[in-house]
Amino acid sequence: MTPSTTEAEVRLAITADDRRIARHAAAAIVLAIAEAAIPTPLPGVKPGLANIVVLIVLQRHGWGDAAWVSLLRVFAAALLMGQLFAPGFFLSLGGALASLAALAATSRLPARLFGPVTHSLAAAFAHVGAQLLLARVWLVPHDGVFHLLPAFAAAAFVFGIVNGLVASHFLAGAATPPRDPERNAP
Amino acid sequence: MKRWLGHLRAGDWLAMLVAAAAVAASLPLGWQAGTAQLAVVKRDGAVLAELPLDRPRRLQVQGAIGATVIEVQPGRARVAADPGTHQYCVRQGWLVRPNAIAICAPSHVSLQLKGREGGYDSLNY
Numbered sequence: 001m002t003p004s005t006t007e008a009e010v011r012l013a014i015t016a017d018d019r020r021i022a023r024h025a026a027a028a029i030v031l032a033i034a035e036a037a038i039p040t041p042l043p044g045v046k047p048g049l050a051n052i053v054v055l056i057v058l059q060r061h062g063w064g065d066a067a068w069v070s071l072l073r074v075f076a077a078a079l080l081m082g083q084l085f086a087p088g089f090f091l092s093l094g095g096a097l098a099s100l101a102a103l104a105a106t107s108r109l110p111a112r113l114f115g116p117v118t119h120s121l122a123a124a125f126a127h128v129g130a131q132l133l134l135a136r137v138w139l140v141p142h143d144g145v146f147h148l149l150p151a152f153a154a155a156a157f158v159f160g161i162v163n164g165l166v167a168s169h170f171l172a173g174a175a176t177p178p179r180d181p182e183r184n185a186p
Numbered sequence: 187m188k189r190w191l192g193h194l195r196a197g198d199w200l201a202m203l204v205a206a207a208a209v210a211a212s213l214p215l216g217w218q219a220g221t222a223q224l225a226v227v228k229r230d231g232a233v234l235a236e237l238p239l240d241r242p243r244r245l246q247v248q249g250a251i252g253a254t255v256i257e258v259q260p261g262r263a264r265v266a267a268d269p270g271t272h273q274y275c276v277r278q279g280w281l282v283r284p285n286a287i288a289i290c291a292p293s294h295v296s297l298q299l300k301g302r303e304g305g306y307d308s309l310n311y
Contacts, residue, residue: 165193
């Protein structure tokens with residue numbers, strides 16, 4: 001940050017926490033945007049690559065950081081794609097909130113037995129479950145939406161495991177992301 | 187592959203098992219909800235016949251310009267014949283989804299499938 005030029009300038013105190021969250025959120029946003037370009041056979045079925053970042057943040061920095069990253073991702077990705085406050089945004093937000101609730105629950109499980117794959121699966125199922133319920137209650141007031149349940153559940157199963165494994169892979173240090181570019185800090 | 191499996195902990199296998207069971211359990215749900223139960227034949231909006239989709243049946247109804255033949259087989263129904271010019275409702279073929287509808291406009295006849303909702307219950311059955 002440049003030195004203040006006027007007395008009236010408002011200075012926000014930026015903590016290391018803010019930087020860390022912003023960096024992870026940026027990574028999640030990039031993955032979410034990239035993923036939006038991937039064609040899918042069924043609207044709403046997508047890998048949820050941004051959740052890999054959320055899983056890593058959950059393990060390394062705890063649930064609070066993960067919640068920040070997840071929700072920043074939802075808002076920023078929607079903003080960038082022109083979907084802010086569109087129906088899809090609320091489905092995304094509902095899914096993210098349900099996932100975070102699931103992560104809050106599974107992160108209490110003993111880490112010796114339950115790893116990122118468990119977290120990822122729980123989050124993925126919570127995500128599609130909340131989205132379908134929200135869609136049923138709000139967008140499509142007909143039980144027809146539950147036709148989609150097997151497809152969504154299967155997607156949650158596959159991508160939940162894959163994302164969990166990828167997150168495990170990074171967490172194991174096999175491909176550690178570059179350390180914080182602290183020299184960019186003021 | 188082995189390297190990836192190494193990331194799995196004992197509980198993860200359990201979680202995967204539970205998740206797989208959840209997927210399996212969801213399959214019949216989607217399947218069942220997608221089954222039509224009843225074929226409703228109407229002329230000018232008035233119900234002429236309600237045919238359960240559990241046994242084959244052919245039904246001839248008198249439309250505005252002649253006889254329309256409705257054919258029902260287990261789980262599906264179609265307009266087998268209609269005197270209309272364009273034959274749209276006939277060429278639509280078999281209807282299988284609830285609320286699918288074939289309309290023979292010249293005859294004023296429609297054939298619509300109904301699911302569980304729509305006034306059909308096991309008591310009347």
